[in-house]
Amino acid sequence: MSEASRNEGAWWESAVIYEIALISFQDSDGDGKGDLAGLTSRIDYLKWLGVDAVWLTPVYKSPFRDLGYDISDYCSIDRAFGSLEAFDRLLKALHAADIRVILDLVPNHTANDHAWFIESSSSRNSAKADWYIWADAAENGGPPNNWLSRFGGSGWEWCEARRQYYYHSFLVEQPDLNWRNPQLRAAIADVMRFWLDRGVDGFRVDASAVLIKDALLRDNPHNPQAKGKPPPQRQTPVFTDDRPETMDCIEFIREVIDGYPGRMLCGEVQGKTDRIGHFYGNDRPRLHLPLNFALLDSQWDALSLQATIDAYFNAIPDHAWPVWVIGGHDKQRIASQIGEPQMRVLAMLLMTLRGTPFFFMGDEIGRKRVPIPPDRVHDPFEKLVPGYGLCRDPERAPMRWDDSSNGGFTTGDPWLPLEPRDGAANVAAQQRDPRSILALFRALMRLRRERACLRHGGYEPLRAQNDVLAYRRTDGGKEILVALNIAAEPRKLHWQGRGRLLMSTHLDLPSEPLPDASILLRGNEGVIIELEPR
Template identity: 50%
Template sequence: MPADDWWKNGIVYQVYPRSFQDSDGDGIGDLPGICRRLDYLVDLGVDAVWISPIYPSPMADFGYDISDYCAIDPRFGSLADFDVLMEQAKARGLKLILDFVPNHSSDQHPWFIESRRSRADPKRDWYLWRDPAPDGSPPNNWLSNFGGPAWTLDVPTGQYYCHSFLPQQPDLNWRNPQVRAAMYDAMRFWLRRGVDGFRIDVLYHLIKDDQFRDNPANPHFVAGGDAAHRLLPLYTTDRPEVQEIAREMRRVADAFSDAASSRVLIGELYLPLARLMAYYGSDGQGLLQGVQLPFNFQLIGADWQAAALDRIVRAYEAALPPGAAPNWVIGNHDKPRIASRVGALHARLAAMLLLSLRGTPTLYYGDELGMTDALIPPEEVQDPFEKNVPGKGLGRDPQRTPMQWCGDERHAGFTQGTPWLRLGDEWATCNVEVERNAPSSMLNLYRRLIALRRREPALHEGRYEALEAGESVLAYARVAGERRLLVALNFSDSAVVLPPGLVADGARVLVSTHDAMPDAAQPPRTLRPGEGVVIA
């Protein structure tokens, strides 16, 4: 098998470790808990497990504020536990991808503690320090993504430091070669332990304007919206120099690739399509030197209609540089769950869409069950985003609730203690144990779709062909050699007859979102309301 096939043709499953499985009763998921559930992931059929941050952290932002890049937070276990997880994952044929958070550290990281000691400290230039404006205010108008200015005054030294997120998350200075070297060494530490790649947090944030110019006003900002969006982040994100960093990270990862398996870099990039494509690092001659998978989040914020989705897929396919591998995502730890965004019926359509489009799909834990966003009472809110900007509905706790394993154990089998975050209300019926035994469940739909994707080259490596099927149906073909599969998704609330000629004589439904066992004798020419089918 070519070295890249595992990430080009496989399926990535995101685990939010705090919420996946607790093994010691403290209410927080951990590495031994993930290890305990590896067989579930194998049974589901995924190829790689991406684990959100597990490094030592004060947990101001639940692990995205790192105090040591080369260790494991005791809440999650130890390096020995990590090595066991790695060994057990490899034994089952699963790849392991870690989150890498290079834009900022914790303010408790030794580097920042040294940096703030004095203006003359050797680590001072490892972070972004600036003198106040003449009136003592912040150096410029840059905003934090979590509310308020992106600058905090350090009174003892009389300067401000920059933080794109919380004040407890000071931004590293990626213009400093020593910072780059230290972060690349951290990557090598985990690559030597056997990890198969990294998902790189907010990659597009890494370089800020060297002149520290004010960001311009956002002409599309609506009063009452998230104040972090009132400025265009022209000088704080997607600076040209980030491309050089992406190429350097790729060289670090490539040094650990071999003929059997390449290491993959996945970039978190909330950018317009044209800018997203730049992170593949194309040299114009077919050589791609950037991250292999710039995350494609378009389905998360899409208008959930056939015509809109059709435009998104066609435009994305057309924009890809030669040789670039596409990828698709419908959920993650920062955005509302797909079942809450589009409803239970259309979440089944989303599953078929995700797993039948060309490119690497990423699943968010629990979406395969149809988990929805939980209602978190104000007094139980954990997310600093919601605490900093209350009342805006920006909190991410609702989509981070514990995985629902069964309906007959305390806390759905997640923990024997008190869970760090309450479970969703539907846990007694929406869980692995119940759905595994229900042929028409969301879990079994995912299992059927994944199994079909694995055995059909047309789905995991075939080309994509857009088709016309009317305004309420999204239709496309996946083709490999002589094998041609038709995918048709009905986004309307009415039955739809597929156009003549779209379905070949003698065709049959391989998978339907509505039926556990499609009727092989029924001609697949009419789609029921909200039904999706894969037809051969």
């Protein structure tokens, strides 16, 4: 994929976006849980690091059975995090530091103690009776069909007051909203405007691919590849996931945000790479940035990465702006899979590919999965569907700021344990080390800001050979060559023309002209080379 020089686009096209699970970032009051005041106290770190925007996992009122994705009130802040006033102070402080704020929008479901569900479940004749997905029992008195919950068991729960079942894609306590109801849609739009009016810069739409379910409630077929998979994956979710009507829901959400200039909509999408293009939209726009986790799913070798990147670029529309994600609150830490040396290579890949980079708090220090004892598990997936190695708590453990027992995160007992402090990655130690992976993330973001080629330039793939993944970024007559050694042994790199080395992932080489058109890449080394005009 190549493209001629273009003007600077919307802010999110040049931004680097940093996901923060607020409960695990910084505690300010000693209760062991991160909060808004704690995040406010770390703004200097965010500015020093160089991120342009933060995406916060839900901060709304919630019983917190599923990291706050079970919401009791969309328009209030949970007391564990602070208050609306504390949120406004945080928003103002982040904007003063030139950092934008993206909130999680959770339009698929609420908590079962939300006022909407309490009213809906009280009677079939209530004003909100049709705001959730209700259905009569099957002839045998059981659930209406075979749909499963992602947290195990049937996706249907009986409600005695209505003498009906309600559907829940996730926990029993997370009833699904009925997006076929125009009043419900209007209520979600009002929620969005509440936060947009306060000044937030956009939303990440949670579970955006499952907003509509089959109107006929048809049974999902058996998954022929189910062997060894957890029970919720033993069906092919044809009638519950990624229905065509879902796109109309996303278009509606986009219309709301388009009423506020300069705001951005990204979203969690599902399915294989070849489906991701649909979430951009054509005649009617959908998401600005459908989140792309292809790098996390790829085999970690040069040929597989080359294919993964090419398949993604081929799957998105010509008008679409790419996006790359290397971590998240639901994704296993990739550093645990590829190791710290290749994590440095991944950092260079993320910051030099054409598109918007997203990473998760702790990725910048090469953080790995944190061991969680069975008696400290919070993740409902692990509690309800144990034994498949899919617990998400190891990713959600509190941020380690220093090597103290509680990592500088809290003066109390942290809600999840941190990794043992001896030898654990932490921010303070890496800030003192000019060659740390944290220093690398920071240097890459700085270089990205300085070079238009890396922000908006075209992308020209080169043939991956001998374990080296390589490509050019171009902007007018300027060219930058990126070469990444995916092997642990040295590899020789050749190119045409003269060049200047801008950066090595080892951060131990000066920026200087190269004597000839070749370089010996050390094991696990990536380089960025500025080429002279041809």
